[in-house]
Amino acid sequence: MDSGESRSMNFYFLALLSSLLFSPSTTFASIHIYHHQPFSEIGNAYLLSAGSEAIFSPSSSSTHLSYIRFENITFWRSKTANKHNAGPIHVIIFEASDRNNIGGSAYGGQRAICCTSDLAKMGGCNQGDIIRRPSETDTNWPLILDVHFKGKRLATTLDSKQVSITKTGMYNLFFVACDPKLKDLVMSGKTIWKNPDGYLPGRMAPLKKFYVFMTLAYLCLAVIWFLQYVRFWNDVLQLQHCITAVIGLGLFEMILWYFEYVNFNDTGIRPVLVTTWVVTIGAVRKTISRLLILSVSMGYGVVRPTLGGLTSKVLLLGLTYFLASELLDITEYVGTINDVSGRARLLLVLPDAFLDAFLILWIFTSLSSTLEQLQAKRSSIKLDIYRKFSNALAATVIASVAWIGYEVYFKATDPFNERWQSAWIITAFWDILAFALLCVICYLWAPSQSSQRYAYSEVGEDSDDEESQSLTKEGRGEVSLVKQEKNGRNDASFDEEDESEEDKRE
Template identity: 30%
Template sequence: MPDATAHWVRALVFTLVLRGGTAAEVSLWNAEINATQDAVFRKTLYANTTIFMKFQGDLASCDGNLSFNVSWYLRSSVCYNEVFNTPDNKAMSMFGLEHMLRDGWSGYYSQGYMFFDNCSSLFLPKVYYTEFNPYQPLSSPKSDPSNQTFTWPDKPDIGALAKSWDDSPYIFIVKVQPLLRGEDDISEVPNFAFTMKVEMKGPNDYSSPADWPLMMFFMVMCIVYVLFGALWLFWSACYWRDLLRIQFWIGAVIILGMLEKAVFYSVYQSIRYKGEYVQGAVIFAELLSALKRSLARILVLIVSLGYGIVKPRLGTTVHRLVAVGLLYLLFSAVEGVLRVTGGHGTVALVGNLGLSLIDSCVMWWIFISLSQTTKLLKLRRNVVKLSLYQHFTNTLIFSVVASIIFIIWTNKVFRMVGCQTGWRDLWVDDAFWRLLFSTILLVIMVLLRPSANSQRFSHSPLIDEDDEEEEAKEPMLNEAFEGMKMRGSKPDTNGSQKLLSKEDEDLKWVEENIPTTVADVALPALLDDEEEILKTKMERSKME
């Protein structure tokens, strides 16, 4: 492997730690409101998205002398990190602010309040406003914002509170202040508890502008994997007698990829039409994704190791493959579940670091194995298999270069210290890695597709061992024509041709279609195991 490629791999290994996962945005919340709990909601919204609010609770447990003053504050910002990276306790301090957190950032805000005489009035559905509440630009403390008042474009629905004015990230804060009748100030806040339901519905139902492209991506990728599966099933059905063991691995990865994309698409469809998702379904999707990614990495590893193509078996390497696959599956599942459930702290940090470390080791192992396999095929001068691995190597090098370029771009756009304005492209951070592996999978499918000549890629101990006499007689003519060299039948003692039985025909087909190769006596250490070395010695003794 060239030094430049090794440098790219090392750069990709260390920058993988910077990757982070993204979670889908819900549009429907049921927040528990009490004397000490206010509510903060975050979401990217389309313009003209309507925000609904409704209160629910038990009238019997509510104090009849208690009234409520409910105030809300809707704030937009061009900076994605101001909305989504601000903690709740600090976000509550933003309530009523008429300026941005930092100079140079821009946005708008709108606010209002409602008064309810009692709990019955609070829980009763109603139309809060007949006019669109004014919103005004957020500015620095030194400048005076100018008010802009608008009216509802149509009759507001029951529970409609406000409308968004631009495609932007929004933060919505609600404060509930209880009041005793006849008293403006309360020394001790009475106990109360009820549920506040908030929903945000826009032009694409409950879907947000940040999640809509990702939902379309999963739909397209689900169709792509269905086509992958149909094509692979067609090839396998046509040449089922010539299937290699590695081709079953490819089929399993295609099936898991198809299921993964279908489950994720159904999750985003649920958010679009219902405003929320079932957490169990999302956890199942993450676990399915972790299993698919684990098998995908094992697939690329066994192809790089030459399983079934250069080596008939992997020997003790199987145990290491299983261990690495299980470790990756474990850490990937933990990382996905914690991302869905909102877990933070030491466990999440250990999971992310462990996943990045295992992924880095797998990638390094892939390139080391690929380098050794390619070197072995060059020394054996096996043209057909060497051409296959050269195409596969070029694909992986292209993937490494594309990954490094993409990581540099994402670190510049999504993880910059200042104002993050590229929130519309957040979906690309998740879609790129899935698309990149799908490209690698497509290349593997094309290179190792089932065909009538699939056996020219399979390992044969009589072909892939040392045979210097055969090299002198036929210097790789079979390899040049990809195993299609025809040999004449051998006459018997009386000059007549023998009739071939079915077994003889099969042996003749193997002789005619499996190419002969040049053996390698210079690298005995790269042979699979002691059993294969003994077999080689036996073949040599027969030839002598």
């Protein structure tokens, strides 16, 4: 890559970021609607970023087309500008891999999208036009359409036009004016971006199938858990009621996500009501899950009957986390993403990340304290469960930190979204990780006839007595387990007395 192409790429990157961060651009949907959007001055051009989406090319056997269609696109110029003959408005469509073919520089320094007088003298372009070099794969791309003002009219329209897409890629749409007299230009109208299978953007399309599989996974877990839940209803603990609520919310959330994407694919616009519902259910599910893990780590129902004075603090933390998560998710999924600048998004992400970090610290601190208490009480079965639980939590945290690092690397090394076909995995990972941890919790605290082995005991420090009494209800297999635990004790007389009592019960 020569220096001119490098400068062109850098300038385009600057123009793209400026458009995304500082212009009130378009709705994050396959139907982009513009309401008197102003142009921003970028370098020697006035530019409006009108969308960036992944589009699949239609297969040879498909009867459906991929396209970008313009409808009711209208431009207005200021009253002072209509006194002069203005240059054209350029509509640029290009694939991300062709970004270096837009723009150039003269004499090793001046960056430009529009052809300057110096570049025109060099014979590479016409002054006032877009600097364009043909793509290596298709000489017709990047595609440039021109719109002219007639006479002294204040408004002009772009005829309804449909641009067919025959190559899979990440496509960008820009409206550019090179004439300084058009600096106050505004635009209204609509563009429609269509894939062969619907309006769902290419980088989102795999998520529709993903949520089908997640719905089935939650459904299988719900059926298995519910059968045990009903079978041992009389022995169900408060902790297991909370687990049931998390499973139900998770299943409901996956179903809503699927229908949200189906509706998006059919209509081209994200339904605000459904999207708001699904992110709210998700925020509730995440909040309850975290409070459940925190409560279990603090020994609720195991070493203490209640959280005592900590209840209000836990609830306050849960409410704060719900509000932070809800605000972030609504901003990201409901309405317009590009309306929020990078700094504003950072302000919304930071509270959520801080609360997660605080929760992790509190969870592991409480878990360490609970393990120490169980060791002191010599509650071997409960201790074994909590050790498995702590190992699962540690693995989850390590996986989360590693994935965050990968996500940062992925986004930092792909500023133009050229790896969009694998971008859906970033979103899917967190749902898979949450489901895996939930499965571990369900396995460790599954409803059973011996559920009381998790429960808080008022007998005193010797909680193995309580465990042995509950485990004998399971039959001879459980009795042998109790005997093995008793044989490990130093008090032989107590061992014989306990075994004789078990024989009576049998």
